[in-house]
Amino acid sequence: MPATTTQLSTVSGELFPQEPFDFNKTLAFLQAFPPTAGEQALAPATLTKAVSIHGRAVAFKIQATGTIEEPRLTYTLYTEQPLSKHEQQLILERIRFFLSLDDDLRPFYALCLTDLHMAAVIERLYGLHQPKFLTPFEIACWSILVQRTPMAISQRIKQAIVERWGTSIRLLDATYQAFPEADQLAQASSEELLQIVRNERKVAYLRSVIDFFQKTDEQFLRYGNYEEVARQLRKVHGIGAWSAAFILIRGLGRMEASSVEDELLKAVNRIYSPDKPLSQADVQQILQRYGSLQGYYSFYMRVSGLDLSRLPAR
Template sequence: MALYSNTGTLTVTPIFDFAQSLEFMRGFSPTSDEQIVTNTSLTKAIMLGERCIAFRVEDAGSVEAPMVRYTLFSEEPLDEAIQKKAVEQISFFLSLQDDLKSFYAIAQQDEDFAPVLLRLYGLRQVKFLTLCEIACWSVLIQHRAMPIARKMKYALLERYGGSITVEGHTYRAFPAFEQLGEASEAEFADTIKNARSAHYLYEVVQALSRLDEHFLRTAPYDEAEATLRAIKGIGPWSANFILLRGLGRMERLAADMKPLQDARKRIYQPEVTLEQLQLRYGQYIGYWSFYLRNAS
């Protein structure tokens, strides 16, 4: 069927290299089957309430004067409110408003880290696309191999998500809280074939569907973390993971410390402690860890 399309450009805070974002998404296992990444563009689908739309983002600027061009694809015309919501979500997903100048100023004075910065110059964190997706993934991936978690995630996507075909390719969108909030625990168990995970999935979906995402993005970190940890199925690791990789809270380190420590040892001498690095990078320690782990 013929699709409607809307196009425009997204404002981006310098410094930004869209090629770095594409390279990150090319190797990001949790969503590897849900999008098409080329040398110049990313195309994937998203649920906005009950609407499934696809979006394509392409580079339209330079690293120092960045701009991203977008195209929205839909089966029905999109009103201004939906277009605005889509554009805001895409911008947040790609972290286009993150200002890394202060982080870069610190990193350039770090002789051990400077080569990492040079290699990944312009990289921004690409988040999970929605809070619902990362919350569900945080349940599915716990104590489970990646291929099994991905199979469970795809089962949720297939049963509850949306789909849209663009230029002959069908893109599937992970369901939103509007879809998953109607599912029972028994339905989740039937879908993912694991009763324990289905129980936690149900609790997390029900609780988060009633929470204000803006609060989680902007509240003092400890308050936001405590709110998440009060939800059955979300522990210390999951809360930190959701805040960091889903909501862009970069002021804390990732809770999964072993890979980070291993990466640190490849860059720094043993006498350089993590505590020292936390003091050096302050509120940008999350970005420091994001770069460090991507470099390795």
């Protein structure tokens, strides 16, 4: 029988994001982001979610208590067994990375001031730090599952993987499930994965992803030479140029470069030239103006069509 909330071990404290930081825009983005739909509880100024660490689930509740220019978040971690100091630090570092709390948007905004088309975009999205996938392993698996497969079907497959090999923890309001770590999913046989994924090629790709993340240091992926990290990702079976770029930006926060794919091309044309479409070469020239912040430009462009003023309901 799972522990009740009153029986859980808790740790609380505060986090201080790099300003400007608008947590409500983070929540609105997560509410509108299909790949992680239903994987967290969202309410005004509050996020509750779970992550796996060393094979067990940790739920975390984040609440905004500051302002956009002086941001402050309170957190509570919930576990069935007490966390060591080291484990607490690992979880808090994971939260900071997931919510991009340390991203400094000011250099990006300064570049945007030289681009008249970006003024309205920045005004609407001011303070939005990129919410990543919770772990790069999760986004790598997702990039396999979603290949040539409708989003809804990919989500069902992902959820089935979480229920079979992930971890979970029960709080008063709900049970929170966390995507498995590479070591956890490695315990699945190919036959078991095939029963869920229903595609032998994707099972082989998932095996390659699992093997890669069991052997590769995440710190290297986050901070190593960009071209080398991209090259290593593209060596994984099933991860091509598009998937590697997706993982680099949305899973690792690597903003140094961005590819000009269809979604970005449509977004740029909507903002810059709705009557006379720009070419891929035109958009590549715009990207070059943003130097090592191309990833944030691409993220803001893709999000520019969303209404992030609609906050999650209680």
